Amino acid sequence: MQSIKSVAVGPLNARMTFHSDFCEKHTYTRGNKDVVKPVRMMILNGKVVCPRCELEADEKKLQRDLESQIEFSQRTKNFNTLEKRSMFRDRTVSRATFDNYDVSEPEETKNKNRMMDLIKHLQQGEVFNIFLQGLPGVGKSHLGYAALKALNVPPDPDNPKDMGKSCLFINMEEAASAIKDSFSNKESKYTEPYVTQLMGDADYLVIDDLGAETGSEHSDSRASDFIHRLIYKVTSARQDKATIYTTNLTSKKLYQMYDSKLVSRIMQKQQYIVFKETSDKREMELPF
Template sequence: MRSIKVAAAEVITDKMTFHSDYCEKHTYTRGSEDVVKPVRMMVMNGKVICPRCELEEESKKLQKDLESQIEYSQRQKKFNTLEKRSMFRDRTVSRATFDNYDVSEPEETKNKNRMMDLVKHLQQGEVFNIFLQGHPGVGKSHLAYAALRELNVPPDPDNPKDNGRSCLFINMEDAATAIKDSFSNKDSKYTEAYVTQLMGEADYLVIDDIGAETGSEHSDSKASDFIHRLIYKVTSARQDKVTIYTTNLTSEKLYQMYDSKLVSRITQKQQYIIFKDTSDKRKEALPF
């Protein structure tokens, strides 16, 4: 232990020696006057430096680094929306990418390529909506999440004006359940106002499994008033933004569940991706 300390001290004395010059930049206050306090310069690794100036420079640099880190983490808020604010219970969806979308049938290949192509257009700034329709288990949510992942790009650290884009994945049934719970649970943050605002503000929004929230897929009933109100508000706020819908419902079912005005809202500026032939992947995984 002792020999190491001695060695270190020798290195320092070897590299740092006092110089005969003084730095005159530093002052202290005496009464109402600033008085220069000369600081003895040093020779460090062959360079003449003022230790006070070096320290001040270093602390300025640290301060600046810290400020830019805080500023950047503020700018990342939008980027973090997808991970922090999305609402869905099926956590397998959060691992979905285009790469791990399993294609075994021609329709899947076609639809995956079409989705990837549409994402490229969105990345170039085009604004339209995407409607993925087909029976359960064909991977509509997977493709929708994979699209968001591509669109969710962090802000450029070197461009202070770039705040990035926000993406959000909302499963309609899970969101509806959370809002309904907030009616009686005063501590819940998932109020109708909160969820509506969240869904209205996202730059890219997936509304997953629209229609399932009514619980009436296999009956003739209509969506409740609050669901109508929610979708109206969200679509009003999103007229110039991109929304991706997934649904098991046929157009006939959509018109049965929602007001026709609402259906025309949902189906505005749509690009359709339809699954007709693909089999249910979740069923295939079971041996019986």
């Protein structure tokens, strides 16, 4: 049936046909009393209706539709975290999936299958951390982001209680650089509290390239107090959440760079995926 609004935009002579009856549901206030204000009924598509009731019904429907859109937008906020809030050193990582993780060596196949199996356990509600360890260029970041893609499922539009899960990929060197920039750039939103809360709140987090943020991967120096504080705050907030770490460093080197208590916290509830024999994929891609 046409709405009152759609009829109202038509030619005047086709706009309405009045009926002899009146609707007495509508009132206005005079002094302290509600006074009935009769509204003349009209015939719309062969049906006698109150134009004001029809308009109010249309407005309520529009309001419900708007509220539904806002509510679903809030529920998809978690789903959009991965794309809108992640911090990359190399943006091409954002295209990584399990499907485009090419395997040519036995260790690659084993590690890809292990990661996919671990993700199934996370999807079932288990909570543990995953530690991807090995030389640069073997695909650790790729597998880490692919894991988030698999975990990043939008909420069920028919279930208003389903808020979805938030996934986040943070390259530690990029995060540390952004925070340090905020010290002098007051316009930057990437303050230490903002970044640590962002990382702490995510349901699933990849901390990419742990150790590179210190700038001391190939030296004997230790991480700064700033880096220790940053990682400590994040790990404190994630005691009951799954975190995936990627690093080029050995466990011995991690203990050398960071406080032993911090490393022990990072290593809690870990499932390891170690690359020892996989070739550097980036070298293989060179045209010479």
